[in-house]
Amino acid sequence: MENRVVIGGQWGDEGKGKIVDTLCRDLDWVLRYQGGANAGHTIHIGADKHVLHLIPSGALHDGVKCLLGGGMVIDPWSLRDEILALEQKGIDVRDRIFIASTAALLMPYHKRLDELKEEQLKRKSIGTTGRGIGPAYLDKIQRTGMRMGDLQLPAENLERKVIEMILSANETLSTNYDAEPLASRVLAEELVVLAKFIAPMVVNPYEVLKGVRQGTESVLLEGAQGTLLDIDHGTYPFVTSSNSTIGGAMTGSGLPPRCFGEINGIFKAYLTRVGNGPFPTELLGEQGISLREAGGEYGATTGRARRCGWFDMVAARYAADINGLTGAIITKLDVLDDLAAIQVATAYEVEAERLPCFPVDGNILSRCRPVYQEFKGWEKPTSECRRLTDLPAAARKYLEFLEAELGTLIVGISVGKDREQMIWTDTGVTT
Numbered sequence: 386m387e388n389r390v391v392i393g394g395q396w397g398d399e400g401k402g403k404i405v406d407t408l409c410r411d412l413d414w415v416l417r418y419q420g421g422a423n424a425g426h427t428i429h430i431g432a433d434k435h436v437l438h439l440i441p442s443g444a445l446h447d448g449v450k451c452l453l454g455g456g457m458v459i460d461p462w463s464l465r466d467e468i469l470a471l472e473q474k475g476i477d478v479r480d481r482i483f484i485a486s487t488a489a490l491l492m493p494y495h496k497r498l499d500e501l502k503e504e505q506l507k508r509k510s511i512g513t514t515g516r517g518i519g520p521a522y523l524d525k526i527q528r529t530g531m532r533m534g535d536l537q538l539p540a541e542n543l544e545r546k547v548i549e550m551i552l553s554a555n556e557t558l559s560t561n562y563d564a565e566p567l568a569s570r571v572l573a574e575e576l577v578v579l580a581k582f583i584a585p586m587v588v589n590p591y592e593v594l595k596g597v598r599q600g601t602e603s604v605l606l607e608g609a610q611g612t613l614l615d616i617d618h619g620t621y622p623f624v625t626s627s628n629s630t631i632g633g634a635m636t637g638s639g640l641p642p643r644c645f646g647e648i649n650g651i652f653k654a655y656l657t658r659v660g661n662g663p664f665p666t667e668l669l670g671e672q673g674i675s676l677r678e679a680g681g682e683y684g685a686t687t688g689r690a691r692r693c694g695w696f697d698m699v700a701a702r703y704a705a706d707i708n709g710l711t712g713a714i715i716t717k718l719d720v721l722d723d724l725a726a727i728q729v730a731t732a733y734e735v736e737a738e739r740l741p742c743f744p745v746d747g748n749i750l751s752r753c754r755p756v757y758q759e760f761k762g763w764e765k766p767t768s769e770c771r772r773l774t775d776l777p778a779a780a781r782k783y784l785e786f787l788e789a790e791l792g793t794l795i796v797g798i799s800v801g802k803d804r805e806q807m808i809w810t811d812t813g814v815t816t
């Protein structure tokens with residue numbers, strides 16, 4: 386069985402899209418298990434660049450079926466636009482896209498409420514992507530939201546239900562935020578039209594995954610965001626509203642753990658974060674700016690400049706443990722090619738006291754000072770390397786250190802944005 390889970394090991398944008406695309410060529414299914422259009426997963430194939438938000442990153446392979454899992458929150462307007470954009474590029478996906486009827490339906494009022502909540506929080510805002518994620522999950526958890534299966538209702542019933550939902554959201558908009566109501570009839574009519582486009586793709590996820598449970602079909606479970614953005618295990622409250630970690634793969638897919646196979650954590654060779662919240666190894670000066678420029682660190686969803694810093698081993702070890710990783714994949718090694726020296730945080734101190742492990746309390750994390758270990762840079766290009774032995778000695782030393790400290794084999798190294806720019810290392814990087 387070649388099944389696998391791909392999970393972000395940091396604060397998102399680790400290069401999951403590229404890795405999923407690279408790994409899923411011969412698989413039956415790629416399944417996104419949580420999140421929504423807050424994700425931006427970039428895949429480069431030659432000169433073509435694709436950014437996927439809701440569609441799983443297996444979509445660029447003809448034979449791969451893509452399931453938008455029950456753990457997702459799905460904005461049907463965005464989904465339609467994404468499908469049409471791929472079709473315009475000659476990539477036909479409509480027959481290969483399946484949408485779990487149990488996934489939450491994200492409506493325009495969720496986006497509006499997301500914006501308004503952020504404005505209300507002012508300096509304490511999360512720095513969300515504005516895609517309505519928190520409000521949509523709120524509706525799900527408080528059992529008031531709609532699900533993708535509702536798009537299969539007869540038009541009249543759907544319209545009635547949607548109008549009811551919008552009127553109720555309008556009340557919240559006016560009472561809590563003194564905001565303008567949304568046009569209920571116009572939106573409901575739009576959704577009825579959209580439902581015609583989307584309903585044929587909506588399926589019972591339990592039924593379509595029968596082959597996976599029986600072991601006759603293979604699956605890659607694709608996580609969005611990253612471990613440190615997980616609602617339960619991340620740097621709360623500066624997190625997203627879903628479980629991006631291994632538990633989310635189970636609840637968001639409906640598959641039991643015996644179907645999981647390998648569990649791969651994706652880590653950049655350094656660290657980035659978009660939005661607000663503590664970031665102990667952040668580089669605030671020139672070094673941070675040059676890392677951002679070298680890595681092209683601008684959000685794939687919002688275009689925001691990503692905050693950049695050094696690899697944080699305290700947080701990475703935590704991610705390896707929380708997810709039970711069976712392998713790590715290091716991306717963007719090439720971004721460090723020109724540096725004379727590279728730092729890795731190996732411990733945290735709070736007022737000169739060393740912490741025994743990653744603090745799950747965000748208030749403590751914001752007071753942590755990283756203790757660094759310095760590595761010599763390799764100052765040579767790595768983007769043409771395809772085997773471990775092609776890498777400069779100093780780069781191998783850096784990777785060997787990461788592997789030893791993570792306590793997990795490094796099974797892959799990405800040295801450029803293209804599909805082919807990979808080094809695979811089944812037995813790890815330490816010889």
Ligand code: GDP
Nearest residue numbers: 398399400401402425426427717799800801802
């Ligand atoms: P995701 O959200 O985890 O899928 O990551 P994003 O797509 O948001 O951000 C990763 C960015 O890094 C994208 O622009 C990728 O094309 C790019 N990328 C991925 N792997 C590599 C790599 O090994 N080297 C370089 N230079 N860029 C990479």
Ligand code: IMO
Nearest residue numbers: 397398423424425512513514609610625659660
């Ligand atoms: P991918 O899948 C990086 C961040 C936002 C914000 C916080 C909450 O591309 O790695 P939300 O809109 O989810 O309510 O925002 O989470 N965030 C991401 N950061 N990559 C992502 O996705 C993200 N999705 C959400 O910036 O700090």
Ligand code: MG
Nearest residue numbers: 398425426685
């Ligand atoms: Mg991204």
